[in-house]
Amino acid sequence: MDLLSIKDPTFLKGLNDEELSDLAQDIRNFLIEKLSVTGGHLGPNLGVVELTLVMHQLFDSPNDKFLWDVGHQAYVHKILTGRADQFDQLRQYKGLCGFPKRSESDHDVWETGHSSTSLSGAMGMAIARDMQGKDNTVIPVIGDGALTGGMALEALNHIGHEQKDMIVVLNDNEMSIAPNVGALHSMLGRMRSAGKYQKAKEDLEMLLKKVPAVGGRLAATAERVKDSLKYLLVSGMFFEEMGFTYLGPIDGHDMQELKSNFTYAKKTKGPVLMHVITKKGKGYAPAENDAKGTWHGLGPYKIESGEVVKKPGPPSYSGVFAETMKKIARTDERLVTVTAAMPGGTGLDKFAKEFPDRMFDVGIAEQHATTMSAGLATQGMKPVFAVYSTFLQRGYDQLVHDVCRQNLPVVFAIDRAGLVGADGETHQGVFDISYLRHLPNMQIVHPKDENELQHMLYTAVMQNNGPIAVRYPRGNGFGIPMDEELRELPLGKWEVLKEGADLSILTFGTMIPVAMEAAEQLKQAGIEVEVINARSIKPLDKEMLNELAQQEKPIITLEETALLGGFGSSVLEHFHENSYHSVVVERLGIPDWYIEHGSVPELLEEIGLTVDGVQQAVHKLVPRKRQRA
Numbered sequence: 001m002d003l004l005s006i007k008d009p010t011f012l013k014g015l016n017d018e019e020l021s022d023l024a025q026d027i028r029n030f031l032i033e034k035l036s037v038t039g040g041h042l043g044p045n046l047g048v049v050e051l052t053l054v055m056h057q058l059f060d061s062p063n064d065k066f067l068w069d070v071g072h073q074a075y076v077h078k079i080l081t082g083r084a085d086q087f088d089q090l091r092q093y094k095g096l097c098g099f100p101k102r103s104e105s106d107h108d109v110w111e112t113g114h115s116s117t118s119l120s121g122a123m124g125m126a127i128a129r130d131m132q133g134k135d136n137t138v139i140p141v142i143g144d145g146a147l148t149g150g151m152a153l154e155a156l157n158h159i160g161h162e163q164k165d166m167i168v169v170l171n172d173n174e175m176s177i178a179p180n181v182g183a184l185h186s187m188l189g190r191m192r193s194a195g196k197y198q199k200a201k202e203d204l205e206m207l208l209k210k211v212p213a214v215g216g217r218l219a220a221t222a223e224r225v226k227d228s229l230k231y232l233l234v235s236g237m238f239f240e241e242m243g244f245t246y247l248g249p250i251d252g253h254d255m256q257e258l259k260s261n262f263t264y265a266k267k268t269k270g271p272v273l274m275h276v277i278t279k280k281g282k283g284y285a286p287a288e289n290d291a292k293g294t295w296h297g298l299g300p301y302k303i304e305s306g307e308v309v310k311k312p313g314p315p316s317y318s319g320v321f322a323e324t325m326k327k328i329a330r331t332d333e334r335l336v337t338v339t340a341a342m343p344g345g346t347g348l349d350k351f352a353k354e355f356p357d358r359m360f361d362v363g364i365a366e367q368h369a370t371t372m373s374a375g376l377a378t379q380g381m382k383p384v385f386a387v388y389s390t391f392l393q394r395g396y397d398q399l400v401h402d403v404c405r406q407n408l409p410v411v412f413a414i415d416r417a418g419l420v421g422a423d424g425e426t427h428q429g430v431f432d433i434s435y436l437r438h439l440p441n442m443q444i445v446h447p448k449d450e451n452e453l454q455h456m457l458y459t460a461v462m463q464n465n466g467p468i469a470v471r472y473p474r475g476n477g478f479g480i481p482m483d484e485e486l487r488e489l490p491l492g493k494w495e496v497l498k499e500g501a502d503l504s505i506l507t508f509g510t511m512i513p514v515a516m517e518a519a520e521q522l523k524q525a526g527i528e529v530e531v532i533n534a535r536s537i538k539p540l541d542k543e544m545l546n547e548l549a550q551q552e553k554p555i556i557t558l559e560e561t562a563l564l565g566g567f568g569s570s571v572l573e574h575f576h577e578n579s580y581h582s583v584v585v586e587r588l589g590i591p592d593w594y595i596e597h598g599s600v601p602e603l604l605e606e607i608g609l610t611v612d613g614v615q616q617a618v619h620k621l622v623p624r625k626r627q628r629a
């Protein structure tokens with residue numbers, strides 16, 4: 001079928017089973033082919049082809065509400081809702097978003113990107129539906145990984161209590177990004193293998209039907225036997241106990257089985273949990289046989305060989321982090337590392353190869369990871385929680401209440417700090433300085449390159465004066481030589497990278513090369529610009545700031561982070577609090593809106609965090625001098 005001809009999903013109602021399975025194959029071929037060029041979340045989407053087809057055939061989106069948890073598996077939904085023609089621009093600048101997006105389609109009723117929000121969103125929609133007297137089916141689709149997120153359990157608790165009609169689809173493929181972890185995962189494993197419970201229950205009911213009725217006594221006994229059978233065979237029936245009608249395990253690739261269960265669920269009062277078993281990467285061998293999580297989300301690849309197109313280059317910041325952790329762990333037994341379901345992305349999977357007992361993957365549970373790290377620190381351990389900037393937002397109160405207030409020496413290795421690019425607005429790591437800087441006791445540092453990163457991490461682990469965030473960007477370093485020996489740095493001190501009498505640029509990390517290039521080009525216009533590596537974002541190097549204030553030259557702060565509450569704001573606060581009222585400060589950074597998906601250079605261009613942008617800002621503050629002869 002020509003998928004580009006699909007305008008909306010109503011055509012599905014007229015398809016028979018054979019046509020549906022042909023369409024499933026067409027969709028798989030389309031995804032494999034398109035994503036071999038654009039990259040994206042291939043594995044998750046290949047796993048939900050049949051599920052998505054049946055949902056759109058049986059129900060009426062957008063009147064019936066489909067909520068895709070995390071939303072990385074919504075490509076099939078996007079194809080069926082008339083967006084197949086946009087896949088050549090998937091996750092590209094001004095192109096198709098890799099997650100549900102309300103502005104793209106009425107069928108995208110709930111935006112996601114961060115995990116475990118679908119059940120709460122669904123609860124809200126179900127309550128609103130009933131209060132407004134509307135008639136629709138609310139269907140959140142949540143993965144076994146996303147179910148390990150704390151707010152999913154908060155929502156299950158409430159949904160079970162409210163007993164509102166809804167169909168929760170648990171898409172269980174035994175994988176998070178890496179193989180899933182935790183007691184919930186083991187329980188689901190028992191449920192997966194407990195298919196025989198259904199069979200035994202049906203056999204028992206058949207048997208009872210044959211026994212001549214001897215009054216309620218036998219039937220009551222039988223009911224008790226059936227219930228104890230249930231407990232015996234399916235550990236705890238967790239969901240039934242939480243107030244759900246549990247249907248499962250259901251083969252998530254058998255559209256007949258899916259249809260019959262959805263039909264039953266639709267007629268069932270109260271919340272239903274459909275435990276659907278799928279295979280991540282279904283239909284494409286390299287993705288199906290992916291034990292590590294490579295095919296969860298990836299760049300371009302060769303279809304025939306399954307070879308991922310790797311751009312050679314310097315070590316990634318995540319790789320330098322992992323190597324540094326290994327170096328420290330070899331001589332310091334206190335070091336313990338923590339991840340919230342991101343061992344691959346943070347590099348901790350490499351650390352765990354050498355130190356399997358000193359890496360804890362807690363599932364998608366950043367709140368728990370943060371407070372558990374605090375607990376570790378109270379006992380003299382040196383916890384390092386490696387977490388993406390955007391995902392640490394999930395542990396904000398734990399940062400305040402458990403870590404900073406108690407002034408505990410937890411190291412936060414904040415990966416993907418800054419713009420991340422293709423994942424877009426839900427994943428840009430641009431708010432951590434704003435949400436950390438105002439917390440008493442919190443320290444924040446950012447290295448200028450991969451060599452400074454290893455020393456910063458070492459210093460952070462060795463020091464014992466409270467919580468510290470070491471932030472670094474997604475992607476590779478510069479390929480500079482790495483010192484063999486780790487050494488402690490004077491973290492609170494800034495570093496003058498280039499002298500200049502006319503204006504000073506205070507910056508850090510990825511913006512340093514932009515500032516240095518701008519300074520180089522401004523020299524041609526006779527303007528001498530000083531560039532300072534403000535590698536300690538908190539505390540500020542107040543001594544250097546006061547010296548700069550006395551030099552009375554204009555200052556530009558340059559940061560790939562949110563302006564509001566960011567580094568530049570802290571410089572302004574410092575000058576104000578110290579009565580330096582005449583210092584001119586121009587702040588350059590991420591404006592007060594969400595930065596969508598695209599390549600990082602395109603996004604930086606859009607917001608003017610470029611060499612030209614910096615030069616324009618300098619010319620506004622320093623009059624152009626006569627071109628030097």
Ligand SMILES: Cc1ncc(C[n+]2csc(CCOP(=O)(O)OP(=O)(O)O)c2C)c(N)n1
Binds near residue numbers: 146175177341
């Ligand atoms: C709060 C949060 N933490 C971490 C992530 C990173 N992440 C994206 S998908 C994923 C695994 C999701 O597993 P599951 O829900 O089982 O979906 P599947 O990919 O197996 O379909 C993780 C950890 C995230 N999106 N949000």
Ligand SMILES: CC(=O)[C@@H](O)[C@H](O)COP(=O)(O)O
Binds near residue numbers: 072416420474
């Ligand atoms: C959907 C999700 O949240 C993750 O898969 C994320 O896309 C990983 O990001 P990186 O590619 O930066 O590791």
Ligand SMILES: [Mg+2]
Binds near residue numbers: 172
């Ligand atoms: Mg999963």
